[in-house]
Amino acid sequence: MLTILSNCLFLLLLSSILLVDASVRLISTNETFTSQAAAFGPKVDKFGLLAHVYVPLQNKYGCVPVDAPPPTQWIALVERGQCSFYHKVQMMQQSGAIAVIVGDPTITHYVTMSSQEDTTNVRIPGLFLTRTAYQKLAQQQPTLVLLEHDDKVPWSGMDWFYILVTVCPLVLFTLGWTVVRFTAPLLSAHPTVTDLERYLPRQHYTPLNDECPICLDVFDQQGDYRVLPCHHTFHTSCIDPWLTQYRSSCPICSKEPFPHL
Ligand SMILES: [Zn+2]
Ligand SMILES: [Zn+2]
Known part of the structure; x- marks a missing residue:
């Protein structure tokens, strides 16, 4: 019973770590795309962020500081590649963006943007979009979007992998222990x-x-x-x-x- 309880607590802890997500709503069409929040930096809070999305003209990967577009509030839409996720967020923060959306033009599964470096200086949220959503948003930009806090978790392949390798052995152990605990007395030697x-x-x-x-x-x-x-x-x-x-x-x-x- 104790083991089952600890498993549940572990799952709860795990889900609270992974339950950080946001969606991107296109105000013009009311279309919503689910995205995965970066593992570093602040998250989109419950009030959301409303601003225009721009692809930086000087560098679509967002790997260098760019000139801020006309509005004071803008969200950078950059393409994955050329430099690290952390570097992109840093550069766009330096360029005045209030959030960064990183899109992948090829893949259809979510990737958790993470970094081994010290990311304490990141003050803006970073989000990851998969191919279809990224392409749609890139075609529509500049456009007004609302970044919203969302509890639905589009877990990436790696997240599922971590869950499988950590939770499955625990579940199997609990199951095995229960079977042994309750069937052993029945299997013990009986007198004739x-x-x-x-x-x-x-x-x-x-x-x-x-x-x-x-x-x-x-x-x-x-x-x-x-x-x-x-x-x-x-x-x-x-x-x-x-x-x-x-x-x-x-x-x-x-x-x-x-x-x-
Ligand atoms: Zn007796
Ligand atoms: Zn009797």
């Missing part, structure tokens, strides 16, 4: 009727308890009984199937009558 006759010979006197705990019938003088080492007494016909087929312990107190078996 010969063992019972040898170690727990039938008794014919009136036992201490006056009814058989299995069938709840009152004992009579004619019946035969077995008295377990724990002193619990049962009809032979009741305790034999229990001990030989189901459990090798007393049905009342769970003590093993044959610890050596």
Whole structure:
């Protein structure tokens, strides 16, 4: 139970890390594209960001500082490649953009923009768009867009890979542990009727308890009984199937009558 609980906590933690995303809404057509937020820099907050999108004319990859377009608020739309994601965001921030959208002209799956460098100086959000959305936006620009906070997660292939390698072994371990925990008692060695006759010979006197705990019938003088080492007494016909087929312990107190078996 503890393991299952820790797995759930882990999943919750994992999803809270990955649940950072934004969508890009084209105001002119009301079309919305889902994007993946960069692993570094601030995220688009719940108020969103409304501004015109521009492709920097001097460098469509956004790898060098560019002249800011006329509006004071603008979002840079740059193409993936030529320099790192972090470098693009840095250059566009330096050029006055309030956010950067990086689009890939070829791929259709999401990529998490990350960086090994110190990214603490990044003050603007970065988003990643896949091919179709990037091409549509590039054709429409300059155009007004609203970047919105969005909790839908377009996980990338790598994210799924990390989830698989971290969560699956935990789930398998929990499953294995549960199976072993609950089936081991059933698979343990059972005494045979010969063992019972040898170690727990039938008794014919009136036992201490006056009814058989299995069938709840009152004992009579004619019946035969077995008295377990724990002193619990049962009809032979009741305790034999229990001990030989189901459990090798007393049905009342769970003590093993044959610890050596
Ligand atoms: Zn009985
Ligand atoms: Zn007992």
